[in-house]
Amino acid sequence: MAAEKKPDNINIPPFETEDLRRNLVTFLDSEFDDAITGGKRRVGNFRWGVYIFYDYDGEPIYVGQTNEMLRTRIRRHLTNQRTDAVAMSVLDPFEVYEIEVFPLPQFQDINSTADRAAARAHLNALEHAVFGKAIAGSQFKAILNEKDPPVPTVSIEIPPSFKLRVVSDEVANIRSHPDFRIARRSLIISRLAQVISERKVQGGLRRVLLTQAKRLQWLAERRYVALGGAASVEAENGDEGEND
Template sequence: MAIPKHEQPPHAVRLIRTELGSVMDLEDPNAPGSRIGRAVGVYAYYDYDGEPIYVGQTSSSFRDRVSRHLTGQRSDAVAKFILDPFEVAFVSMWSVPHVAGAKSLRRPGQPASSAEKKALLDPYEYTVYKTLEQKSKFHAVLNEGVIRPTERVELPKVVHQRIIPEVIWEDRKHSDVRIARRAATISRLSQMISEREVSGGMRRTLLLQARRLTWLAEQRIHEVGVELPDAEDAKIGDE
């Protein structure tokens, strides 16, 4: 007997999808009575340490775009090994309600095109990007492309929620698991770079991923009480 499609993903994946669905059903603080999942705007992902790792925008809906990244559907960022969905523990969403109902400047009376909505969202995306870049311990996020500079704007109220259920939090957060994931991501990304003509942004992402892996591995060394050798110890080991 065939397993129903909705039961095919592993249990942990189904739990995360359920949690993500609950987040998308939260009220939009910038449009009371509406659900945040139906809104358009800017979103950001954070890892288990609260480190910002990716910023994007959507003129369709958060439910559509965020789910595409995190539930295995098509995503360029995932396909290029820039973003590992396993790393995403928190999501922030800044809805911009006036963009959803914007009218076209080129076609009076008609809804704004996707390109026109993108232009309206660009200042919000850039503001979020620069804000999180400054807060990051690495002063960077994993986006392949540099977000086009604009004037910064005042950001609307944000919905910031964890998407990993408590029952699997400790297992997913474990440093050794995340070290292995980051190393695997770096391997796949570096292989892609070696085989294709890629953007400078992908090379920047590779460097940042390497820095993030080094930082996490150093944190783990300290957690388990292993001392790093100093210069004198290194000399003794070489004799």
């Protein structure tokens, strides 16, 4: 009977994987005002823009930019998992609870070299501004980017953004459990530390490791205190022999 319920030849992704893909489609297909055309465009279809990933505490954890399409870049992080950030355990897709994007509709249809250079300068400046905003809003005054964004060469204003959660209540109930998050964070730190131990790395990757360690300590301390802290620790019985 068990074999009938869970056949080996099942050809669909696990529940949590399928849940992310489904909610990511909802996010990327959400309509967003295009200030240039006066109409609406699916938010994932903007070519140029900046994005922020947030964790289950609302903490900003990663900032990125793209000029190929927001849909393509975000999927590469979270579903295809083919970016350096994911491959090197800098970014853990399991920790992403919400995504915020800052589209740049004014550069949607540019083609000339001069226009692309101007768009690139604007995009870099926007990433720098959003990166600074994320740092300022972080409990740790740090996020998980291995590198800092380019120094801006133009002045810009942060444009309107779109933000939405990308996990269902069912998945959130599983992944938001404190012990699950502590275990997952420990696993990612272990993987990242192994990457560092096997390569000659720059300081940015070590900064990520330090930030992750601080985030783990914060989670573990919150859990410990919430369950009673020092008062929850048992004392040895003086009549007992050696303890293993």
